Amino acid sequence: MATPQAKAGDRVKLLHCADPHTTLDPGTLGTVTLVDSLGTIHVLWDNGIELGLVSGEDAFVVIEPPR
Template identity: 40%
Template structure:
């Protein structure tokens, strides 16, 4: 796994603030919700994982450099 530097983590936090609505594009995890599932960003941790509360009830995070999501509606 490739960990981001501090500047990249800060950019991720600006891009995915708490409350942002995202949609899963792909996730490399056997327990991942299906692509197209939407969820709300909870926070971005120090290794750049975007933690999400998915509509399926799952709370798996989007791992930096491994998984992909897109913003549906940015938090204000």
């Protein structure tokens, strides 16, 4: 599965996080704050957690904005 492209300001929904210590559950929503030079997608999750997503390890979808 290809990693979706995300940019700062995009809303995302977590599908899977490989971090064994996270308390984030699949379905958690958040806002992308930064995509760094390594491709890590930094997210401020709606529950207040700040955690980056790693391409190839974590899975998410970009949520289409309402029309």
